[in-house]
Amino acid sequence: MVSVATTQLDPAEETEPVKLGRRRDHTRDPDILAAAVDVLAECGYEGMTIDMVAARAKAGKATLYRRWPSKGELVIDAVACMKNGDLNLSQLPDTGTLRGDLIAMIKPHSIEDGEKKLRVIAGLMSLLAHSPELAETARVSVVEPRVTAHRFLLRRAVERGEISSRCDIDNLSTVTTAMASMRILFERKTIDREFLISLIDGVILPAVGLGAGPAAGADPESRAAGDTAVTAR
């Protein structure tokens, strides 16, 4: 993480207080980091070169090195800036039923966003083992928000009395993200609405005792009523 102090007028600071001449244009930092994320998603950490990032950001290579001391630091900042996805605040859906909430979380943009982030993580997976800092940054940016969202919905279902408090909320709130990661990273398939609904109806809901019959899960069309009503967009 690089300290992005801009104009820094603190008088009690180092011996170089005031800067003359042209100022560094920090409004371009997000573009550079976004370019880095793009290249990371396509090429991985080792395949990514500083020239690629500079070219995609329409910036000079030297400019990047003026702002980040090394490729590694740039990548850490790039991964950290992925955190701001779509489900940041708890303005999560509240449909009154757990199934309605889970279905309402399925949004094309969120899927696309998640797939890209997973591709980025895949590209620097080999670094995670040797860089705990990067590993934690990646976890916080990619998996933690999704797991937290699911945990929130499950806890609300408990408070609502819809499901038992004895449910294994910690594990269940991780299932969807884990299964989606597996599908993208290992099976090289994409995530679609049908797959996510099969997880909800075949794993999550049966596991909390909300299966259609006892231990059901097949025939998801039979309950499409509460589905399409909620999932506009």
Next chain:
Amino acid sequence: MVSVATTQLDPAEETEPVKLGRRRDHTRDPDILAAAVDVLAECGYEGMTIDMVAARAKAGKATLYRRWPSKGELVIDAVACMKNGDLNLSQLPDTGTLRGDLIAMIKPHSIEDGEKKLRVIAGLMSLLAHSPELAETARVSVVEPRVTAHRFLLRRAVERGEISSRCDIDNLSTVTTAMASMRILFERKTIDREFLISLIDGVILPAVGLGAGPAAGADPESRAAGDTAVTAR
């Protein structure tokens, strides 16, 4: 994949039928591949050098290049040779109950083996996106055997009448592997017996309608009876 034809006496073959002099010692191939797997698990694909592998296998660098045309081909063979784990044949446990079977699958050696394989996969994750061949080899070597084993146990439970045929066997047989992968790759924790049992009792069994009460899963100690009896070793 390199063709490991050794003595090749087929008379209808190319114009160079018989080899004179010292023969290539193919009994050392497994050692070299095992060394490659070790280095891969520790350093990842980009961090692995041919010299590392040669040194660990106590072989010469030139020897490796006599047998594999490139680093990439060596890695593909190394990943493929990981397939022979412990649960290869269907000599899986048969305890009479699904829970007993799942618990009996928890063996320290299997866990250790799985963790190492996942570390290998993590190290070449960035290649999987651009090399479908390697991706498929990795999937077949690491995830497919475990998912297949779970699917086998679940189907047997269906045939036994223990669980409903409407269970989502495809998804449920993937859950444990997906959750374990997530835990190792993202959370950097290790897999232990307690975690796997929490998956069985908190996710799998409730999802197939075998929860203690409806939608239970906590308090795994309350059913330790069928547990320790089965899991010797």
Next chain:
DNA sequence: TATATACGATACTGTGGAGTTCCGGATCTT
């Protein structure tokens, strides 16, 4: 306007690793 700095572009340096070549010694076939 004068000065100082940031900018994009390009050329340059240094390094690490893939792949090759050569060597003396060992091992096989005939």
Next chain:
DNA sequence: AAGATCCGGAACTCCACAGTATCGTATATA
């Protein structure tokens, strides 16, 4: 025994990329 081939080891070439330096230009402060 003799020739052919393999072995481990080490030196070598080649190249891609991280990081630096330079230059002409653009834009800020004073």
